[in-house]
Amino acid sequence: MSRTLVLASSLVCALATAARAQPADAPAIADSAHRGDPGWRLELGSETRWLHDSSAAAVTTDPFVSTALSVARDLMAIEMFRGVLDLGAEVTWTNGSATGQMFQTLGTTVGDNEWLGGLRAAWRPRRHVSVTGRASAGVTRTDLFIAPLDAPTMASVDDHRWGRVATASLGVELDAVHVPSFALGVGVELGYVETSAVTMHAYPSDRPDPNASIETAYASIGHLDLDGWSLRIGVHAAF
């Protein structure tokens, strides 16, 4: 979890930076309402994550592809470096999956749902161009499904576990439309996703009612870790 510490540190630094920028009478700071820029922001993107832990490689060789939906609120704007630095808070939900095989006979599907909250910073040297950065943390629900291929009658196993997740990313955004009270554009971000390893078990998908069945123990499949570098491409609208 050393990477988690780095990400957490980044988050703390970002918060500290925001806190230091709080004095309302500072001349370099102006809230967005003063400048007439949009305050809310909605982003829909597609994120590809290259998993680099061996446990993830055991279940899939494909990149992990997610859909990401973010809602952000700009909190303040700071004029700096011949541009404007917008600071805001955001919440993000991502949902993704990847498939693979084991032993040429077992199909695997790994999926996750992440709920994140964090800070977003965007420095706009020009009106239509932004350099962005995010740091978020939250929880993730990881699902694993293993089923025999070409044998639908055979039993399959699945499990899901909750874990922690933290992300940090840097990116570039281009606004096709940027007028007072509205902006529309696209962006690309490169980041890193750190998840806590979760222990998965071989729970049968068709497990019967525990009150009506024989006491069952489930073997541990092992720890699954979905860490990896990520690339997100999305469209955003601000209003």
Added chain:
Amino acid sequence: MRPALFATLLVPLAVAACTADRPPELDRPRSLLGPVPLKDRVAWVDTALDRVVALDLTGDAPHVEAIPIGHNAVYATPSSDRDHLLVITRGEEALQRGRQDEPPQLFDVDLAHPDTAPIAFAVGSPFDRIAVSGDDHIAVAYFSQAGPDDSGFFRNPNEMAFVDLDQQPTDANPVLKTLRAFGTTPTGVVLSPPMSVPNADDPSPRTFAFVFSHNVVTLVDCDHADRAEVSLRLDTAGASIDPQEVVFAPASSTAYLRSNGARDVLQVILDSDPPVKGDTHANDYRPLLAELGAGGGPADIAVFDDIHSKRWVIAATPTTSEVVVIDTDTAQFRRVQTPDPIDRISLFPPDAPTVAVLASLGSGLPRVQLMPLDQLSNPLASITLSQVDLGKPVRDVVPVPGRELAMVVHDDDRTVLSLLDVTFGSVSPLDGVGRLDSYAFTATGDYLVGTAAGVSRLGFLDLSNLHPSDLRLDSPPARVLALANGKIVAEDNDPVGRVTIIPGAGATRDQAIVLDGFLLTDVLQEH
């Protein structure tokens, strides 16, 4: 903008290169060798993950053990005491930089002490059969008659590896040996119990391997496997002989060999024959051969010691409708006429037989004959057979361990069964839900446990009073195993592993436990 463009293109590629290497084991086709019932464990060999997965059933809750072995396991067999598992692995060639060639090996996995690393013996060739001596002192790895597979170039079917399991692997252990051949290949290997060669300079008990081939039996002194083998030609009379079965009289260093195509039982006596001094590869014994007058070509033989420690051989010769009783001390024999062409002899009780059940499986006759064995040593006593009518054809006779009972199978599908009480000559028919696909007798011989395909139940038959009962399971088992510690394991033939463990016959559902997914134990980390 060109540097920025390059950076934009290269960064995702660099990120993509940060993915973990996938272990090649996960992309291999996987097969499972097993389940192998052991004393208090059940083991499987995973040919993809190169490990033995054992369920430790010594405690109340099952415990999964995964023990790594070499690559590409091809065969596994338990030791005679059922504490160890012997596994032959083919090994692999190094196809990628950084990997190393691995030769074929025989792994001795001590499952009673799973923390002990398996002992690997370099056997040189990817043999696919193992014979183990009764005292677990010697193992012989050899090729089956399956023929060469798509791996390898040459295959020498007469090559064998003689492994001393009590010694650590060295250059001299195992001993690789190519047996002298006469245009034939081995069809089987039987290891003798420890036998001393009378009058030999070395009086220590040794294990002898009897290697069967068409028209030939080859003897190898396994404790001195570097010495020359002894070939016994069986076709000197021009007949075509296939050795089938050998039984031993270790106290007298004698073996009795039954062969298809042979007229008589062949007696093989090991006698001292001091080697020429300086010839380190010469044997200190020689086999003396004698034909015991069974006549007519024996179809089955059995050997036992009576209460006077006299050893007897009983041979069934269906072509003459006789059973021949041979006194091995004197080679004298008595012929007993049988009304049927007998081809199966079963002794009851197995440890101190008093009755032989004679059946005619080939003819499928609806009766068996009971032959008393307690008067064989009295030459004046006549041997009288008593017939037991079963009403249905007999296809198999399976002795119940520890009891004077035999399960009689009446059809090839095992749907019609009966229990023969050898003591009283009584027969009890058994009705079931269908084909008895898998069955086992509990270690004490108190219960018969059976399963039928697609039926989510285990059937129990109390052999003391033939009271049937059953236990409802949550899923239909594929096979049932009875362990020496009394536990019963119903296995579902599930690729991820699913068993129901019952603490003993008569247990209820509340006392059973299901273990799921154990064949995937730590599959995400096991590399």
